[in-house]
Amino acid sequence: MNLDALGRVLSPKQLRSIVGALATPQIALWAGAVSSGKTIASLLAFLIAVIRAPDHGLIVIVGRTLQTIERNIIDPLQSSTLFGFLAGQIHHTKGSTTAVILGRTVHLVGASDAKAEGRIRGATIALAYVDEATLVPQGFWMMLLSRLRVPGAKLLATTNPDGPAHWLRTDFLLRGASVGVRSWHFTLRDNPSLEQSYIDLLMAQYVGLWRRRFIEGEWCLAAGAIYDMWDPAQHVVREVPPITRWISAAADYGTTNPFHAGRLGLGADQRLYLTHEWRYDSKREYRQLTDVEYSARFRDFLDRTGGRPPYTVIDPSAASFRTQLHEDGLTSTSGDNEVVPGIMTVASLLATDRLKIAGSCPEIANEFPGYSWDEDKAEQGDDVPVKVADHGLDMIRYGIHTTRAIWRHQLRAPVIPQAA
Structure with a gap:
């Protein structure tokens, strides 16, 4: 040596x-x-x-x-x-x-x-x-x-x-x-x-909690808003460009809690788009659905919004629902449930202007601003989001993080914000 x-x-x-x-x-x-x-x-x-x-x-x-x-x-x-x-x-x-x-x-x-x-x-x-x-x-x-x-x-x-x-x-x-x-x-x-250009890229990709820990090297609490880079004026779009490739459909399963599904596509501008969502809230509807009913409605949602994408990613806790989908002819994948890495993937895409939400998906757009770290758990050494109004956010995390090997090299170069 x-x-x-x-x-x-x-x-x-x-x-x-x-x-x-x-x-x-x-x-x-x-x-x-x-x-x-x-x-x-x-x-x-x-x-x-x-x-x-x-x-x-x-x-x-x-x-x-x-x-x-x-x-x-x-x-x-x-x-x-x-x-x-x-x-x-x-x-x-x-x-x-x-x-x-x-x-x-x-x-x-x-x-x-x-x-x-x-x-x-x-x-x-x-x-x-x-x-x-x-x-x-x-x-x-x-x-x-x-x-x-x-x-x-x-x-x-x-x-x-x-x-x-x-x-x-x-x-x-x-x-x-x-x-x-x-x-x-x-x-x-x-x-x-x-090189400075690579440092600038890292600074753009790592935001909020992850910038403090992974760029500045701080041992810091997870506190405040998780998606503090969220800006509806930037991230919600009225018109979605042509989709050149469907990536995934995803679902966060719920019976007493809401069932939230969505589909993810690669736009002609090389950004990821959540193009459609479907949500069923049994508390609003005063009726719980069975797995058979959820399967039928979920498959109908896919057929109405562009067909069945290559990957169908389901809440990993929903084993019975995945079984029902399989019996109904739809093969699915269990979502990658690494919560913090998954959140970081979504946050990085938002921060670098490579993820957009269609204006026709108001339910998930309404969840982004209030998604926060559980500060009591953080004091005990655990990074855990507060489990309130997060069903759409869990869905998009499954759909994006689980398929990252598919879309990673197809996106446009990250937009690096200019220093003030």
């Missing part, structure tokens, strides 16, 4: 963090903004640590899922220009729970819920790397620490900030050396490879 060459492309903070991590007794933590260079620095430290790791004990990489580990860690190691010196030294088959890195077997562990701790229970671990540590359950993190039983064992981790009450901040970052932690806070200025 040519350290002189690396020194010419890494920032002083990146270099200091690599040296410091290797000298840290147990836990090294890189925190801060997205695209700030913390991942590259942490991976370089990890590679050196792999070479130095004791023969006795496992080496593990931990992430929320196996897929995120492959995307965030394995793929960069195999393809990044910076890691060209690793050619032939990183071996991994897509979907496999192991990789071979610099001749050592490395176990890839998804930790999306509390049950994941069973995957490392009883193991002896010499080196661990954790991607996005705030997304790992606290119980798993504590179990992982208890498995570092080899002399000189280390845990390296990266994260973006979360709420100030998050256990990683209160129990580890703030306590620092007293619990064996050494940490570095990264901002966009710490990544020398970023």
Whole structure:
């Protein structure tokens, strides 16, 4: 590894963090903004640590899922220009729970819920790397620490900030050396490879809560309006341009609560449009519908508004309704219910002028202004929206976030607001 060459492309903070991590007794933590260079620095430290790791004990990489580990860690190691010196030294088959890195077997562990701790229970671990540590359950993190039983064992981790009450901040970052932690806070200025145009793009895409956390690197509460960029004068349109491709139809299922459906299309101007909505509120109508009735009305809604799109995305809690749709000849997909990432996807599209709502969809337009974070839950460390008047917003989140791989590369370039 040519350290002189690396020194010419890494920032002083990146270099200091690599040296410091290797000298840290147990836990090294890189925190801060997205695209700030913390991942590259942490991976370089990890590679050196792999070479130095004791023969006795496992080496593990931990992430929320196996897929995120492959995307965030394995793929960069195999393809990044910076890691060209690793050619032939990183071996991994897509979907496999192991990789071979610099001749050592490395176990890839998804930790999306509390049950994941069973995957490392009883193991002896010499080196661990954790991607996005705030997304790992606290119980798993504590179990992982208890498995570092080899002399000189280390845990390296990266994260973006979360709420100030998050256990990683209160129990580890703030306590620092007293619990064996050494940490570095990264901002966009710490990544020398970023061009100003890319920084401007990030500033446009990350708004509100996400700008404070992911761009400014703050550990801040989720408070106030969620879609604070919402402007009906900008986002609601009287006329929808020709739809060049239907993307999805989506539905948030309700019996006592409203059932809210809508359809999403790609306009000729390369923006996403919610073109139609259909809502049934049993409290207004004084009658609840069965799954058979909902299926018939939902399918009629699709047939009346342009036919059946490639993807029909349904509230993941509505298993019985999805079964009924299948029996009626309509195949559906369970919506991606990652609430905060889904909200962030919608917010980014609104902020960069790439999502519009047709004026014929007043029900959902009326929900945007009042959608807020639950401040009581935020004080406890959880980012949760207040569950009031959100059925249309859940619907559009399912329809957009679940199909993001389909429309992502078909949209126009983001509109970057000019500085005042």
